[in-house]
Amino acid sequence: MCLPPTSACPVLKLMGRLRRLWPASLLGRLTLVMVAGVLVTQVAASAIWASQLRAKSRVEAESSAQYVAHSAAGAIRFFRSLPPAYRMLIIQQLREMGGTRFFVNFNHAYVPVSQIRGYPLADSVIATVGATLKADLPHSPGFQLAFSWPDKLVVAEHDVRLNDLPDSWVQHVLLLQPDPAPILVIQTEIEPGNWLYMAALMPNPYFLSSNDPFTWDRLTPQALSLAVVLVLCLLVVRSITRPLAALSDAAAAFGQGQDEETRPLPETGSREFINTARAFSAMRERIHRYIEDRERLFISISHDLRTPITRLKLRSELLDDEALRNEFEEDLDELDMMVKGALQCVKDSDIHENPAEIKLDAMVGRLVRSAQLAGHVVAWQPEGLTVRAKPLALKRALGNLLDNALFYGQRAEIRAYAAPGTVTIAVRDHGPGVPDDAFASLFDPYVRLAHGREQNDGGMGLGLGIARGIIEAQGGELILENHPEGGLNAMIRLPA
Structure with missing residues (x-):
């Protein structure tokens, strides 16, 4: 019974699902354990490595941010010390010379920048740059900092973008090829109505991607190594379980009397x-x-x-x-x-013959016709089923069951039907049935019930034991039960 206040029932359900997923074969279990072990180890190692990589990238990015911030503070002091009339002249000379750290421009107001979102490392770098600039320039009115992608970067008023500038102005300052890199933008008001605009790349332009441990160039070697390990694990498991499967097949064939068809076990392996x-x-x-x-x-x-x-x-x-x-x-x-x-x-329990495909209609039909010629009443409906078994042995087992049904039940009914993986032949009599406490001893030799002794005083009680031995030797089973409508129902269940 499931009690609402407790969490026992969800746990039991989870355990039940896991138990259903647990393979039944040794190959499946060893494969699952080894694959799960390799995956857990790989994930744990990757998690540790990713944590260390992020920590290292964070330290390197913050150190680079301080370096860029000190350079930006020096540039701000320089342009602040120049007369306003000379600033654009100096900027033009710097653009023609190239090789400077920053792309510099002056605007009459703050230029909105499309910021990069969703990168914690970028936010950490901006915080470090802002703190360093405030420490170097304590009397500045403030700084507007942001990271932006080159294709979305606005560098001047009237929506002038980076792509609109001549290549000579930015090719030595802002790296655009082969892959775009995030650009740090620093804006500060030098005097009222005069904003200094500076853009630069970080010392490691691709610091955001170097911080990500799950890029394709890093995942591909890990995936290849994992695949190689898994393939080797599967080969090892297969080499371990294949001899065991051969041993199981040999034991099953030997138990079913088919040992003459089985090759000797190879003495290879562990x-x-x-x-x-x-x-x-x-x-x-x-x-x-x-x-x-x-x-x-x-x-x-x-x-x-x-x-x-x-x-x-x-x-x-x-x-x-x-x-x-x-x-x-x-x-x-x-x-x-x-x-x-x-x-x-x-x-009768040790018949040496080879298994073959048997048409049940033909075999049971001959038994039924023989019984009917002897004056017995036997009902049988052909079903068109076939089984693989030893023909003579199966015929003797069916004959024993039919004889018992006719001796002790006057008339019999035979029915065959198929189920997934099995074929069942049921022989029912119309006698008094068997007491529940007598089923355990029915297969013992020389054991006969009182009703059987009255109906057939010449029997010896060997028929059921012989029939069961024959059926079990062919991988099947003989099941006895009382029919709901009366009489005993003997069912031979064979592999399909």
Whole structure:
């Protein structure tokens, strides 16, 4: 329950979203962790470097601002000391000579300047220049300071712009090529109705861009280095997880009885994986030998027991006591059935055949027709589905389920349908169903319910166990449940 006063629910929701984003595969997890680590490290390093760059740029800009301000103060004193009639003559001579620090002009009033906005470093430089000028010229009436771009800079009255001036006046003073740089404008009133206009570049004209750590020329090397590191991380992760994927595929194929189609695991990669591959190969060989020994053992048991059982049956026929002879024959029949049941359990759950594409309509149709010829009622509707499995093994598993349904439920219904990634074959009977506490033991050998013993006294309780072993060996599962409308519903679920 979510309580409004607390913040637990948003935290739980956030954790749930993060859990859904967390990859399920080892490749995805290692890739995400390594990529996230590299990105966090790169961002942290870039943030530290950007902070240091801004601090360094700020110190250099303030030092340059003080230098420019002292030069401007000297120029203001010089022009203030000149008679008004000589000022324009001196300015004209300076323009013809070139090479001066400032572009100088006189106006009858303050000239509005389009200021640069959004640059904290520019505001800091203006503040430093203003403070230095006030310290050098304490009796001046005041200063109008601003930074402006060259294409918007007004240098004289009547909206005379920088681009309107002859190149010889500004080419040695204000740098316009190759890239425009911000121009510092200082205006102060020398006497009433006479304003001194000075414009100059900073010692580092591109100090605003040098302060920005996220320019393309700086981001490109960082992006390239990050891309190289990420590619190397992905290659390393892939080299680690590829052998594990091969091991997983080999284990899955071995568990589904398809080990004869699997190549031996390559003993390449890290030392840990080589040891794991060798251990898995040794285990696989031991299991192969065990299965072969088990088959030979049961074949020899069958061969050795059938002869004495047959001999005992012949000898029991010679007994004169009919009651004793019948008891002997019942015991021998029971022993013979136990041997056959054990052999059937081994052979039916270990069928050596290659998987193939199976058309369910044809396979189930043959089983249904055989049951109907024997007088049973079986409902089946073809669906046109196919699965990849071992044909004979799947047919035996379906036959066991159908036999159980007909033995214990009189009539059966078979239905096949597809879902994303799976194909399900459902065999339903119309019997009494199974008690809930009995489902856990239904697959155990020789376990039979009371209803089953009444309907089929010759069974041994091996059919469900054999069917489940066959289905699980092919990567599927056998699910038993009571049908809502009555009877038992056995569902074979195979990979599509």
